Amino acid sequence: MDIRSLARRGNHCTCPDFATNQLGTCKHIEAVRHRIAKRPDFDRIKDLPSPTAYVWLDWEGDEAPTIRLHRGAETATDLSPILQAHFDATGRFRQRVPDDFLRFVERVAGRADLEIGEDALAHARRLAEDAARAVRAAEIGERIRAGGGRLPDVRAKLYPYQVEGVAFLAGRGRALLADDMGLGKTLQAIAAAYWLHRHDGVERNLIVCPASLKRQWAREIEKFTGAQAQVIEGPTATRGVQYRKGPGFYVLNYELVLRDLELINAELCPDLLILDEAQRIKNWRTKVASAVKRIGSRYAFVLTGTPLENRLEDLYSLMQVIDPRVLGPLWRYMVDFHITDERGKVLGYRNLSELCRDRSLVRDQLPERIVQRVDVPMSDKQRAIHDDAVQAARQLAQIMRRRPLTPGEQNRMRTALQRARMACDAAALVDKEDTDAPKLDELCRMSGLKAVVFSQWERMTEQVEQRVRRLGQRRPGEATGGLLVVLDRVDDGDEAVVDDLSEGVPTALIDRRTLASLGRLGAASPIAAAEPVYEPAEIPGDDLAVAAEHPLSRKAREGLEAARLLIQQSCPGPALDLLLGALLAAAARRAGRDEPPTPQQAGIWLYGEALPEGRLGPDDAALLMRALALAQGAAAIPEPLLTALADAAAAFIEAQADPSRRV
Template sequence: MSTTTIRSLDTAILDSLSVEASDKIIVRALDLLKRGRIDRLSAKGDRIEARVSGSSSRPYPVTVSLTSDGIAVDCGCPFDWEPICKHGAAVILAASDEREVARLAGRIGGEEAGRDDEPDGAGTAETGAESYLAIREQEIAVRVQRGRHEKMRIRRIEGGMVFGRFRVEGPDGERSYDVQIRDALIPVNRCSCPDFHVNMLGTCKHIEAVLHRARKSAGRKFDKLSRTRPEIARVAVRRDDHPRVVLLPAARPSPEHRRIEGRFFDAGGVLASDPRVAIPRIQEWSRRIPDLVVDEDVRVYLDQILCDDSNGSREEEIRREVAAAGSRLRGFRGQLYPYQVEGAAFLAGRGSALLADDMGLGKTVQAIAAALHLRGRGDVERVLIVCPASLKHQWAKEIERFGGIEPCVIWGGPKERRHLYARRAPFTIVNYELVIRDEKLVAELDPDLLILDEAQRIKNWRTKTADRVKRIPARQVFVLTGTPLENRLDDLYSLLQAVEPRVLGPLWAFNHRFFKPVESRAGNARKRPRGIGHRNLDELRRRIRPIVLRRTREKVLTQLPERIENRFYLELTPALRSFMEEGVQAAATIAARAEKRPLTPAEEKQLFAAIQRARLACNAGSLVDDECLDSPKLDELTRILEDFATNGTRKAVIFSEWERMIRMAAEKAREIGLGHELLCGRVPTKKRGALLDRFRDDPDCRLLFSTDAGGVGLNLQCADTVINLELPFNPARLDQRIARVHRLGQKRPTHVILLISERSIETGIERSLTRKKELFEEVLSENAMATELDSVPGLLRAIRPVLETLDPESFPPDAEERLDAARDDDLSEGKEAPPRTEQERREGERAAEGLFRNAYRKLAAANALVDAGIPGEAFGRVRESLEAAIRAVAPEGAEELPPTRLLHEVLLPAGLVSFDAAALLASAIEVERAYGASDAQPPTTLVSQMLDRASALLADLPDGPRAR
């Protein structure tokens, strides 16, 4: 049939399509039309036929008929949730006049909503990647299905059979939500559930449940009611894709309605004017026009815009206040470092933010300072702190110390806890577990500010803990964690949902934008997604930058003590190696299955158990077999503790993942006669404070044995040694252990000892720790350049590197590594290094020359800063110049030492630099600390003397051993 004959049906078909197909179906149909997915379009009488390519590998045959009852669509796709699927709608649009299609697209915002945001080449159906619209459709379909099949109790509060307000409860009656149905076709309905407000779909399972019941109850009347426009005009908020105010016209629009539509709305019925001006005017008109209704959602929408506006000016005002106060913030009784002042200003100014400083940099004190400042302004009255149980005692002490306020610590039985909540104290402290038990009491507390410490506890959004914590009603939220991203981007997503859900949007859109599929290895007969990779990390950094502040130790290194690390590699006994290899072999067998198909839950548990057995065997034989008493690690620990016992009053913290291992280690300390305490999950919360106080204050209590559960968030600067009885899979967990001791307030070098079983699963773990840190740094580092990283799912991703342990030859260092290790040992023992080759000599010269050039560049930058009128910042460049210069003259192998140790342990004893150099570096560090972040200007004579001395020192330095 000719095109003209097909288009003779245009008006009738499009009018019926507008009634019988929802906007979301039409949007997807427009997308199919735009991408040219309709083929073999033909017409026979009142019937149109075509083939449409969708998400299936084969196109769907579609037949569209126009009958006296409306449109009849016959499509081969499985979609049956609405009368017309997207394929049928696409065929109708393809057979219609382009101008009519454009009019329809403009009415529903199709040009914008139908835009395909999928990057070119991001994925195909073969790899399982779906377009943005296809994924969105799947998400809606999931909610439709859940609304149909999950048991819910629906009670009509007001209105009719279809339109009105309803109360929807789950089967257990624990949760109930208000649902308002305003339109059966356009997504302007509303639900009070959390999913509706963040999913950008315009629906949820509760809305779909109400609509499903209405369809069943009303039968054929439902379609008629759905198509019938009401006698009133309604101004509402559409929440599909992004919130926007729309006008739903009445069946017979009055002149006043048309006047409002023409003045404030575009041709598609979307608000086109500034909502700050337009919405108040529309609300004023609605009070005079009885058949014009403005939904409450519109007021909430406007309030959010005005709140965002005021927050911007409020943030600037608070930052100015804090900058003017310096380290003496309102209500704060302590002294803050400059970077801590910046952190407190960031938290107080933003109101809701994530502070992701490295462990040990004082996130607790920054949060307390910010909270006290907000209380002083009158912005905050009640603060709720949620933290691990082991940290409640510490938070209480810090609040009393810095704020002079006695906080209320929640503990005891239900009756006692209820009494404590009723105090409504300025600061209330509760642990994560009690948030679940006391959900209603916590909600009744109605805190103005919520502080989540060690917030990695909510990084898994699927857990009950994360769900309950995010339900706490608070206007402002401080999220504190040194490890916002431990293994997966999902970790960061869950944390930021607690801060500001709008930043990253719904999870499905987040996954689409920042995850990519990773195909299986070449050679498989059928390609399958092996895991998940990441993309668009540069965009992710831009999005989170306004609400995430992270400073690493390197940025404040001059305020932290130095850290010394020793790794002791221990050989397994034959029995332990046999146990270890059995576990690794079992894990490898299960992991091999994952290359062919997804693992079952039972297989995942078996995989975890096998890896656990291999790791336990590296610690002690009795952990896997009661009859095996072998444990090279406990033997080595005994030797370390015997040496430690002779070193006066020094204290150490010993960590293990397993309580039984910790208890066996503590028994070794008892045999030696070293006083100690033991902290693990079984120790009651009420006893932990006294236990930690004894370790800090009793000189005879030299050791603290702790599991990882006990190590989270503790401040243990009284110790100067950290002993790790094994390497955890997660690098963040290892950092947490060390940061308990190596943190602000530590006045001595921190000694870190790691016990590692040689040629075992632990050496594989050691290698994997470096790779695991890459994702963390690439997302959160300001200077990160990578935008794509590959990884593999969950546990398999973590263990794949360590399965190399099946090949014993892969673990001993190769010849070059052994030579380097021997050379380092010789240097440390004072032996003469072997003669270098000519190539090594030339490489040393180039390295030294590069360091000298860097030193002169830094000094030139310092002079430029002085010329620019900001001499206070020049001292940092002077320090960097001196550090580069002294590294240039350092012997090979020693240049990686921290600058102060390099000077005093190597360069000064060898006569390679003068004492003037050491004094100048120390002066540069102190002066930088005094003036670097201060508004005060240093004396001109001090600046010129420092620059002159640095310039003279560079001129006098020798070329260095590596350049000879």
């Protein structure tokens, strides 16, 4: 600690609080000043200047912080012109910081008659580091743009704003990316990780996210890089083995950090830490949050699409993982971004555009549509209803293998499958007393968005209306604004509502009967399909991508998605049936057929027509025959083999949608 003055804030302390509070003092300095104030000669010494000249960091005034000079009682003859060249009459450093100041420090280094304060020197070094990072980010951005928005290891072309985001993350090394939902934060983080891997030797990447997003992260990593991410799960012994798999991506949920902190720091030793959707932790004062902050890593990214929806204090705590200096001290953060009453109660927020990159800022760079799959785990009640229904359908399927089902059994089969589908949406669709709807809750978390939700269940609309009323909103006929809007249809008399959807209303949920009016709702985003696995209702008009998609391509894609879900649920038989159906649909699309062949007809069609006529290649035929052969022993297929088949099927199906990818 350096006590330079008893009359002004020119002192220095090495504690963390002094380094970040921007007040020029701390509890240690104030304690020493309080003790000195009790001395009998305090009135005599309190205004005495320091006999030695020193350079310090001044936090007072409108231009704070400012590097200043305190001149001593006497100045050496050779030092006086140096000080006069760099400081004005008030003691303010008159040249550029940090460049000229650091050169000045080198020039006067080793002098006993001039002290360079650690606070001033640390401030200049921080500015130099920030400038170097900015230059590095600019260079990274230029190199990516020179490559046409592509990185060698990443299978995607970045949009201009994504190039900026990747450059920002990789250039800063420790940074927060607060993009709106749907702007591709995951891709930007993966691309930045690969840049750091190629240029800075980053090998081990640890992604911490909500449990519901673990599989989604693994899927995105595979999609954009071809790499297999290690999802951390299972008992302690199993997790210990998983952490030792070597370089690559590791994905775990926040709750596991508390249990595995020692393993993470001792065995994994991540080079890069990525925290995704961390604002979903209800309280950053919990043990989980404390454990997250203790993960050691050279680089760290925080990704969040909704950092502003609840408590900005949690965002502040989160940023301490990255760099405590980014948001400044808590008192300034509260002043800059909070609106409070005279008692300090938070009434609202301001200047939020400084904390989040809104999609309106990059709208002209976005494609017409962005398709994103969001995994929402089922509640315990949903799982119970779903499993009971699937078990009932499985028993009837066993009967169907021996003989045709009776009309009554067919009705029971349809009812069981219907219950399973409804349970996937919400338990409330089956159990009227239940109010849980995880998919709608997930949509409500995506604050600040407009949305049109497709669902074939009218009960889902009722669930939304319950949430609207819970939030105190009124129906659209009574108000022209609110968080959620529920309509049965958009009629000519609803122009005010249409205007709201285009401008002011953050979110709208509309049932399937409004599909004919979607051309008037072009500003709505996102469009969410609540049951994406199953065949949707007919969609009029060609404004939607799904309407323009070939039926066989859609069938193949949806079959593949359903198969992947069943693989995760350890249902190899149904998963393989869906994979085979998806492959046959894609093959029929490639061969120009209107309908796919049945599994029984597939071999004859393949070798009697498709191959001889050149409509399918040998590799295509080999993939189809492999799936047909595996279908004979579906119940005994190990999950890795089934996953590999799903990956091959995904590449085959994607090639049908994009002819340029065909080999």
